[in-house]
Amino acid sequence: MHDSRLTSTASTQVLTADHAEHNPALLHHFADAKQQKNAASLGMWLFLVTEIMFFGGMFCAYLIYRIKYFNAFAAGSQQLDIKMGAFNTAVLIVSSVTVVLAVKAAEVGKRKLLVGYLVVTVLLGMTFLVVKGFEYKEKFEKHHVPGPTFNFTEKFDDNGRQIPVNPKEAELFFSIYFVMTGMHALHMIIGCGLFGTLAVLSWKGHYSPNYFTPIENAGLYWHLVDIIWIYLFPLLYLISRHS
Amino acid sequence: MAQQKIQQEHKEHETQEEHSTHSHLFYIAIGVVLLILTITTAAVAFINLGALNPVVALLIATFKAGLVVLFFMHVKGASEKLTGAVVVSGFFFLGLLLTLSLADYLTRSWK
Numbered sequence: 001m002h003d004s005r006l007t008s009t010a011s012t013q014v015l016t017a018d019h020a021e022h023n024p025a026l027l028h029h030f031a032d033a034k035q036q037k038n039a040a041s042l043g044m045w046l047f048l049v050t051e052i053m054f055f056g057g058m059f060c061a062y063l064i065y066r067i068k069y070f071n072a073f074a075a076g077s078q079q080l081d082i083k084m085g086a087f088n089t090a091v092l093i094v095s096s097v098t099v100v101l102a103v104k105a106a107e108v109g110k111r112k113l114l115v116g117y118l119v120v121t122v123l124l125g126m127t128f129l130v131v132k133g134f135e136y137k138e139k140f141e142k143h144h145v146p147g148p149t150f151n152f153t154e155k156f157d158d159n160g161r162q163i164p165v166n167p168k169e170a171e172l173f174f175s176i177y178f179v180m181t182g183m184h185a186l187h188m189i190i191g192c193g194l195f196g197t198l199a200v201l202s203w204k205g206h207y208s209p210n211y212f213t214p215i216e217n218a219g220l221y222w223h224l225v226d227i228i229w230i231y232l233f234p235l236l237y238l239i240s241r242h243s
Numbered sequence: 244m245a246q247q248k249i250q251q252e253h254k255e256h257e258t259q260e261e262h263s264t265h266s267h268l269f270y271i272a273i274g275v276v277l278l279i280l281t282i283t284t285a286a287v288a289f290i291n292l293g294a295l296n297p298v299v300a301l302l303i304a305t306f307k308a309g310l311v312v313l314f315f316m317h318v319k320g321a322s323e324k325l326t327g328a329v330v331v332s333g334f335f336f337l338g339l340l341l342t343l344s345l346a347d348y349l350t351r352s353w354k
Contacts, residue, residue: 038323045326049333056337063341064348082285089281097274100315101267159291223315227308233281234300238288242296 025211037213044217048224055228058180062235065172072169075156076177077239079144084135085237088128089229095124096226099195099219106212111202114215118199121222125192132185139174146175159243177236184232187225194218265314273314280307 023033030036066073102117143151152170155162198218201207207215284303292299313319318330 038326042323042326042329045329045333049329049336052333052337053340056340060341060344063345067345067349082288086281086285090278093274093277093281096277096311096315097270100270104267104270220316223311227311230307230311231301231304234284234288234297234304238284238296238300240296241288242291243289 023210025208033210037216040213040217041220044220048220051224055180055183058176058183059231059235062176062180065176066235066239069166069169069172071156071158071163072165073173074158074240075154075163075165076144076152076170076173077237078157078241079142079154080177080237081135081138082237082241084131085233088131089233091124091128091131092226092229095121095128096223098124099222103212103216103219106202106207106215107209109209111205111207114207115199115203118195118202118215122192122195122199125188125195129185129188129192132181132188139178144174146171146178150174156240157243158240180232180236184225184228187228191218191222191225194221270315273310277307277310 026033026036030039098117098121102114102121105114105117139145143149150167150171152165152167152174154170155164157163195218198215202215280303284300287299287303288296290296312330318327
């Protein structure tokens with residue numbers, strides 16, 4: 001124990017000298033701030049992998065039923081509002097840019113800019129949810145919500161050919177649609193809460209160029225939720241749209 | 244000697260860290276590319292490519308996801324190799340889930 005400490009004295013001096021003095025956020029069990037940051041990032045990525053597998057199961061169910069009941073899935077997809085879906089995709093992409101700019105602002109210690117980007121991110125997230133709400137409202141009005149009142153008489157428009165579909169199969173498409181977009185929306189709500197909290201904490205000056213790991217990790221979460229939507233948009237909205 | 248070497252390594256780490264973030268303009272440019280690709284996906288869906296329609300849609304989506312992972316989530320230029328391994332393993336197991344499930348469901352010719 002003592003021997004190893006003696007031999008490593010020189011290196012620990014070099015490694016800690018420039019951090020320990022001015023970084024109160026550095027926990028004592030990490031060698032330096034960089035190691036602490038890497039550990040937090042690794043943990044966040046492990047969580048994101050569980051998220052990928054969680055949504056992966058739903059994507060798998062989607063794929064199997066899409067292949068099995070393709071006509072019903074196409075007919076259901078043709079009932080979704082492509083403009084709202086594309087608009088929401090754009091909103092999420094812009095929000096991902098504001099998140100990455102927030103991380104950048106935190107890195108250089110521009111507090112007001114950081115708060116600004118975080119607030120804009122929350123507003124964009126809320127815009128997404130409001131548009132999603134209008135889409136859900138339309139589904140309720142058209143009785144396209146799975147359950148006792150579900151009613152589906154639309155046909156699959158295959159290059160002008162009108163193919164009737166089994167309403168039960170269409171109901172399955174809308175079940176998958178609501179579960180996947182609903183879980184995604186839940187993640188968006190959590191994300192908005194997360195970034196709202198970070199905005200308040202940033203305003204109070206909790207973060208500095210020496211320590212802004214929570215902003216980076218929340219950013220990773222937000223980007224993953226963005227990526228899930230990047231896949232959901234073509235898979236749900238764009239089945240057999242050509243004529 | 245040892246001190247010098249460690250100091251040198253430390254400096255290398257620092258420069259690596261600087262490489263992992265980009266300028267504002269770079270991030271906005273990536274965002275613009277992502278927006279253009281979104282419009283492209285929506286537009287291509289209305290062109291009849293037969294069986295290739297979903298393939299093109301998924302390729303564009305995967306390219307977009309790749310841009311986000313590499314540049315927004317800073318996987319490209321990450322100094323920790325272990326993080327990269329975790330990211331790759333996530334997509335590997337997702338691929339395993341999808342391919343093995345479909346290998347089952349797509350080959351049930353007796354049904």
